[in-house]
Amino acid sequence: MRIRFSLLSVCTTALLCAGAAIQARGDSGAMQLGQNLAGESCHTDGVISQARTTDIRCGTGTAASGSVRAAPLSAALPADIAARRGTIMRAALAARGSEAGEVTCDGGQWLDPSNPASSGLLICTLQSSGWPHVIVVSASDTTLYEAEGLPSALPVLQTAVAQLAGRTVPPAETAAGQRALAAKLPPDVLKTGNADAASYNQYVQLGRLYGGSNNFAGAEKAYRQALEIETRLFGPKSVPVGETLAELALQVSNQGRFDEATALFQRAAPILEGTATPALRARLASYRALDAANRRDFADALTYAREATAARRAEVDAATHDAGPDGPPVSHEELAHSLRVEAEMALRNGDVAGARAAGEEALWIVTEEPGLPLWWRPAVLTLMGQINARDGRTVAAERDYKDAIDLDTKLFGPTAPTALAELRLGQFYNEQQVYSPALAAFRDAFTILKKDPIARSEIVPDQIVPYIAAATAQDPTHELDSEIFTASQLTGSGIADQTIARMAAREAAGNPTLADLIRQSQDAARKRDDLRMDLAAEYAKTDDERRASRERQIDGDLQQASARSDQLAAQVNQSYPAYAHLADPGPAGLSDVQSKLGANEAFLSYVIGVNGSYGLLVTTHGLTVKRVDVKADALAADIKYLRAAFVPAVGHVPAFSLKSSYALYKQLLAPFEPQLSGISHLVVAAPGDLASLPLSLLVTEEPRSASYSDAAWLIRRMALSQVPSPRAFLALRMAEQNRKAPPQPFLGVGAPLFSGGAKLEAFAGTCLENGPVPAEVLRSLPPLPETAGEVTAIGHKLGAGADSILIGANATERDLRAHPLDRYSVLYFATHGLLPGELHCQAEPGLALTPVADATSTNDDGLLTAGEIAALKLNADLVVLSACNTAAGGGGRFGGGALEGLADAFFDAGARGVVASHWQVPSAATVKLMTGMFDRVGANRTAGLAEALRQSQLALIAQPATAHPFNWAAFTLIGDGDTVLNTVALQQAKLAEAGRP
Numbered sequence: 001m002r003i004r005f006s007l008l009s010v011c012t013t014a015l016l017c018a019g020a021a022i023q024a025r026g027d028s029g030a031m032q033l034g035q036n037l038a039g040e041s042c043h044t045d046g047v048i049s050q051a052r053t054t055d056i057r058c059g060t061g062t063a064a065s066g067s068v069r070a071a072p073l074s075a076a077l078p079a080d081i082a083a084r085r086g087t088i089m090r091a092a093l094a095a096r097g098s099e100a101g102e103v104t105c106d107g108g109q110w111l112d113p114s115n116p117a118s119s120g121l122l123i124c125t126l127q128s129s130g131w132p133h134v135i136v137v138s139a140s141d142t143t144l145y146e147a148e149g150l151p152s153a154l155p156v157l158q159t160a161v162a163q164l165a166g167r168t169v170p171p172a173e174t175a176a177g178q179r180a181l182a183a184k185l186p187p188d189v190l191k192t193g194n195a196d197a198a199s200y201n202q203y204v205q206l207g208r209l210y211g212g213s214n215n216f217a218g219a220e221k222a223y224r225q226a227l228e229i230e231t232r233l234f235g236p237k238s239v240p241v242g243e244t245l246a247e248l249a250l251q252v253s254n255q256g257r258f259d260e261a262t263a264l265f266q267r268a269a270p271i272l273e274g275t276a277t278p279a280l281r282a283r284l285a286s287y288r289a290l291d292a293a294n295r296r297d298f299a300d301a302l303t304y305a306r307e308a309t310a311a312r313r314a315e316v317d318a319a320t321h322d323a324g325p326d327g328p329p330v331s332h333e334e335l336a337h338s339l340r341v342e343a344e345m346a347l348r349n350g351d352v353a354g355a356r357a358a359g360e361e362a363l364w365i366v367t368e369e370p371g372l373p374l375w376w377r378p379a380v381l382t383l384m385g386q387i388n389a390r391d392g393r394t395v396a397a398e399r400d401y402k403d404a405i406d407l408d409t410k411l412f413g414p415t416a417p418t419a420l421a422e423l424r425l426g427q428f429y430n431e432q433q434v435y436s437p438a439l440a441a442f443r444d445a446f447t448i449l450k451k452d453p454i455a456r457s458e459i460v461p462d463q464i465v466p467y468i469a470a471a472t473a474q475d476p477t478h479e480l481d482s483e484i485f486t487a488s489q490l491t492g493s494g495i496a497d498q499t500i501a502r503m504a505a506r507e508a509a510g511n512p513t514l515a516d517l518i519r520q521s522q523d524a525a526r527k528r529d530d531l532r533m534d535l536a537a538e539y540a541k542t543d544d545e546r547r548a549s550r551e552r553q554i555d556g557d558l559q560q561a562s563a564r565s566d567q568l569a570a571q572v573n574q575s576y577p578a579y580a581h582l583a584d585p586g587p588a589g590l591s592d593v594q595s596k597l598g599a600n601e602a603f604l605s606y607v608i609g610v611n612g613s614y615g616l617l618v619t620t621h622g623l624t625v626k627r628v629d630v631k632a633d634a635l636a637a638d639i640k641y642l643r644a645a646f647v648p649a650v651g652h653v654p655a656f657s658l659k660s661s662y663a664l665y666k667q668l669l670a671p672f673e674p675q676l677s678g679i680s681h682l683v684v685a686a687p688g689d690l691a692s693l694p695l696s697l698l699v700t701e702e703p704r705s706a707s708y709s710d711a712a713w714l715i716r717r718m719a720l721s722q723v724p725s726p727r728a729f730l731a732l733r734m735a736e737q738n739r740k741a742p743p744q745p746f747l748g749v750g751a752p753l754f755s756g757g758a759k760l761e762a763f764a765g766t767c768l769e770n771g772p773v774p775a776e777v778l779r780s781l782p783p784l785p786e787t788a789g790e791v792t793a794i795g796h797k798l799g800a801g802a803d804s805i806l807i808g809a810n811a812t813e814r815d816l817r818a819h820p821l822d823r824y825s826v827l828y829f830a831t832h833g834l835l836p837g838e839l840h841c842q843a844e845p846g847l848a849l850t851p852v853a854d855a856t857s858t859n860d861d862g863l864l865t866a867g868e869i870a871a872l873k874l875n876a877d878l879v880v881l882s883a884c885n886t887a888a889g890g891g892g893r894f895g896g897g898a899l900e901g902l903a904d905a906f907f908d909a910g911a912r913g914v915v916a917s918h919w920q921v922p923s924a925a926t927v928k929l930m931t932g933m934f935d936r937v938g939a940n941r942t943a944g945l946a947e948a949l950r951q952s953q954l955a956l957i958a959q960p961a962t963a964h965p966f967n968w969a970a971f972t973l974i975g976d977g978d979t980v981l982n983t984v985a986l987q988q989a990k991l992a993e994a995g996r997p
Helices: 081-094 151-164 171-184 194-212 216-234 239-254 258-273 278-294 298-323 333-348 352-368 376-390 394-412 416-431 435-451 453-457 461-472 478-488 494-509 512-539 548-575 577-583 590-595 632-646 658-668 670-676 688-692 726-734 775-779 787-797 813-818 866-870 896-909 923-939 945-957 982-993
Strands: 032-035 041-044 054-058 066-072 103-105 120-126 132-139 143-149 601-608 613-619 622-628 681-685 719-722 744-750 805-807 824-830 846-848 863-865 878-882 913-917 971-975
Touching: 032 151, 041 151, 054 151, 066 151, 081 120, 081 132, 081 143, 103 132, 120 171, 132 151, 132 171, 143 151, 151 171, 194 216, 194 239, 216 239, 239 258, 239 278, 258 278, 278 298, 278 333, 298 333, 333 352, 333 376, 352 376, 376 394, 376 416, 394 416, 416 435, 416 453, 416 461, 435 453, 435 461, 435 478, 461 478, 461 601, 461 613, 461 622, 478 590, 478 613, 478 622, 512 548, 548 577, 590 613, 590 726, 601 670, 601 688, 601 726, 613 670, 622 670, 632 658, 632 688, 658 670, 681 726, 719 945, 726 896, 744 787, 787 805, 787 824, 787 878, 787 923, 813 863, 846 866, 863 866, 866 896, 878 896, 878 923, 896 913, 896 971, 913 945, 923 945, 945 971
Parallel strands: 601 681, 681 719, 719 971, 744 805, 744 824, 824 878, 878 913
Antiparallel strands: 032 041, 041 054, 054 066, 066 143, 103 120, 120 132, 132 143, 601 613, 613 622, 846 863, 913 971
């Protein structure tokens, strides 16, 4: 979990308050203070008293914009004006007590040097956020008057202090204060009212909360919203922007989008490394350590972590020395975070002793230091469990894991952190070969994950592989098989589930009643979570600090909030079941998948982890689970090696390694050979990098020669199709089979107007925030002139009219949307497919079309994203994606998952099948393959599309000139390969009757 380390407040912190009765109060006792620089009317929050700070509120929001207080001075002020003013300035900061250090301030200035009664101004920066903060001070002989808050509140703060001191604010002081601010702060900052500040505060608090609960996508969204405000107010190179860029980079890295994270870190680094604040540089190093760990580069991660720890330890030592014995206490929170990261990385690198030293110090700090984020303690306890387990101290490890679960349950309830803690305990028991307790812990985690799609989105294969190991160590039963199959779907939700989430959001937005109900449900859940944190904070206090009455009150409020949240969630499910299913359809059941398979069909899926992998084969007879001899990193390297044969060099296609293909077949499919006997159609849900390798090109027998025409390709044995998930397979099989056929046969888009000058990899990590993509960015993509003939030839083959072929300048998003898309049986796109992280700062792929210079929104800019595709209204039997980019990006990742994300978006829009290319194929071979596929569907109406594609591929294999898999293996059927393209078949028959080829 990744969070900001200090509790952010763009307003004021709690201060002591004192003062006499004030004039100009309203009926509530509030003092009217006039308007701030944003034009908002401001007032105090009730009567000022000796007992408390009085908040200042501006505008219509509920959050405070500042505060005012009066406090007695410890000694009378000196008579000398210079000494007097120096004493007042020192008292203004010293009076903050333990909160000193939350702000850094300039030396201060007196707004009217000639007037002994003048107020002083300190222009400060909040350490926690980098936001500017102002303090206005004045004093009588025995009393300090102080107000602080947003820069825009300056005239209001001046009025509050002046009235406390029994004086008015001279116009010269007002003008001097505003000149002082204008000399140091951007103009927009001075006009920032309470609404902007409150929104920013909420976004950062949400980012912290979501990051702490492993909702990385939610944290990313919140930090992007905060970044938008900061950039507008402070400029793109300001410290607040740099801090949020680092936070954002980490959340993006946590989601596996490493190219984009690198670009964000590159933007943050020069800002943070150029500051005079060591804490910011240390934080950047710490975040880079976590990013390196996400990439599994643990050596670099440990280097960064130790750099951060050293910097923070030096900062703590220096601050402790400077503070002196009577100075404010120094917080060790950032040091604790660095030590925890260092311990994790040391453990990853096999340095158990170093991990223990750092981990125990971090645990001591988070246990003893008050005010630290409460969720740090269970995180460090879990880390100590891992260290003790590695050291053979199993009793201590078990205790650590269980204590972490108890704390996570109190803090977060049945959400992601608790589920992750249960998974770690289950993994520990599995490693000890104590299978029954392992399964119990895993099942507790699964109970949470089944109800929480956000929690599911953070699960990785290595958290599920230990469960499968424990489960397969038991005697098989149908119930256990069903549980294994369901658990295998808890990983890899990624792009497909994000597309579903976007669709659900659009569905809700179109129904105001539903949208309001969802908003109420989310607010109730947030209130419940906040109360759970408050209660945990009370439990964490020492016995002499705890108040039983306070605990009972919070507990009662929590019970009410939980009941309200559950009630609203149930109301959404009951009143809008279609939305509820769309928002969270859940995993597919084993029996449901079996019921949709034919006698000669099988469904194959994998859970591929860094440390181990399993394959799961479903037939009408049952489930077969096998450990497969592949690991994620080695598999990625094998796929990269095989795919290198599909990148022409100097006009020649490299040789394809039949032996390597056979070796991969032995690892992935050979374990299932007995169960695959008699199977003629294999449906595969391929995760991660495996989605970028068409399994049709695997070789099933030891190669006897280098002849591609004679090789034992898997495609010779069976037809293959691919689906994003078991759930997608079910949805496609359950779709209505007798819907009205579209009247038009074909709509094709090809050869968009790109001028070149940049490779696709150059866009990996390019971050364009919001709004349409600039035309010049898309225009610089590599051109695809040969696709014009491809689209035209296929269109003519299917009887398309000229107005159904969009080429060149007509291949725009506007022209596409101008057509009634639900009236076409086949949609054909011959253009670049862009991976997540390219062009947009979001985790969704898209199709690049001809850009237009006058784009007004993302709906006409030329980038058709997965979210936009899902919103289209289609009735297509088939969508073809030709020339798509699913090769490795700048970070070495493949785009097969992105291709499936595009396919899933087309399914959501109403398509029944997608045929997509994994690399750009020569136009002549593509035309042969596609026309051959459509011919075979037309000639044999009982054949599925997968079989038609297979026969067309075999025809190319039979010809030595096109037998290299570069020519025939690129295209994969994603979707329901058993569905017959009746409308295409009928169109072919009509053309034949008319005497056309």
